[in-house]
Amino acid sequence: MENLVSEGLSLMGFGMGFVFVFLTLLVFATSLMSKFVTKFLPEPVVLPKVKPATPVSGHNNDELLAVLSAAVHHNRSK
């Protein structure tokens, strides 16, 4: 019976110890990987491509308005 308890204690010590060691290593590995990826394999930057699109649409506002009102007019006159 004493044996069983000591077995339980050692399982607890080893188990918790191992879980912590494993997850600590995982923390290091993922942080390293994230650093590596952001440095060497950055995502194809999408944002700048979107931004210029807004001023362009602002530029064509008059044209757009004309097209829209024509469409509405066309629709109403049906």
Add this chain to the structure above:
Amino acid sequence: MEKVLELWHASGLYNITGGQVTMILVCLVLLYLAINKKFEPLLLVPIGFGGILANIPEAGLAFSAVENAVHFAKPEVLQSLASTLGTASTEPYEVLTAYNESNASAHHAASLVAADAGYSNGMMYNFYSVVIGSMIGPLLIFMGVGAMTDFGPLLANPKTLFLGAAAQFGIFATVLGAVGLSAMGIMDFSIQDAAAIGIIGGADGPTAIYVASMLAPQLLGAIAVAAYSYMALVPLIQPPIMRLLTTEAERKISMHQLRHVSKTEKIFFPIILLILVAMLLPDAAPLLGMFCFGNLMRECGVVDRLSDTAQNALINIVTIFLGLSVGSKLSADKFLDLNTLGILLLGIVAFGIGTAAGVLMAKLMNKMQGGNSINPLIGSAGVSAVPMAARVSNKLGLEANPQNFLLMHAMGPNVAGVIGSAVAAGVMIKFVG
């Protein structure tokens, strides 16, 4: 008249035992909880119904061919079984004990004898051996869970992995509790049984079933029922413990927004996790391997059809069979004893301790980082129970501060808990399996 009497003697009403009546009532309670109270209905409906099927008298649905042969106890069949198994006695009970203790080849030979005598495995027994006996069921569920898991919040803040580690303390404290109860002579658990009971504290159904089927198959029914019912009770069990261990000011801490995580990082993560498992703990490779595979299918973006199947159709199919198979372990002779009560009791203790350890770890990390960056409420999400535990953290955070949305922050420790309990399972299998 003789025919009528024969029919009566073969009826369920004539043959039913008190234990079977009790177990059918227990299963009806499970069905009630699932249908009316919405306790993990996806699993408890199949488990409850499977349990009723397993307890139908005379049908022997949950028994192997040999057990069925012994049950009907024809003298000539018992005689040949006893000689195959190498026992002198032809008492049904003795033959059954010899069968359960025999090695694989004698086991197989006895099955063949029973088959020759015209007995076959019950339906539920076959479900069990295909789905759980072969380990396929829990592993496929793990693959589906992997395909459903977004590691973004974890990658944005990898330190939350420590919370997932701390919450596994519940598992090991419960192992100690179980061996303590045996040492005091109150219960009778071996170290393997204790390990399988402890894993309930991981709050992860498939992991619990996987470990129990490896270390203590005779306790599987009770362990699975305890694991799934307590997972449903997470919103009731956790909040009092969380309130007790945190101050109002700590609960109000709001955390700053998580950084954006790129697609490439998400693709690399399951591969890194798999390499670490392969290098350090091959015993956790089946569970975490399937988990990583599912996650890679999700994140790589080129096999959406497979990922979709893994997280929807396949996981649903496996859930049906897994539930029925667990139900097959709810037959009266395997479920009704004092140990089941002990398992239910230890299971809830495991949940409580895991929650407390997670919260305390979060408090410690918060203190170490200046005291105003980590809300300790997210620590409790370190017991897996995805996503229920994270929702509980979020709810308590909102109670303290209506602008405080902790859900995404709590998802980090939550999925870390899944990894943590799978690692803990690997350690248990390594040391006592």
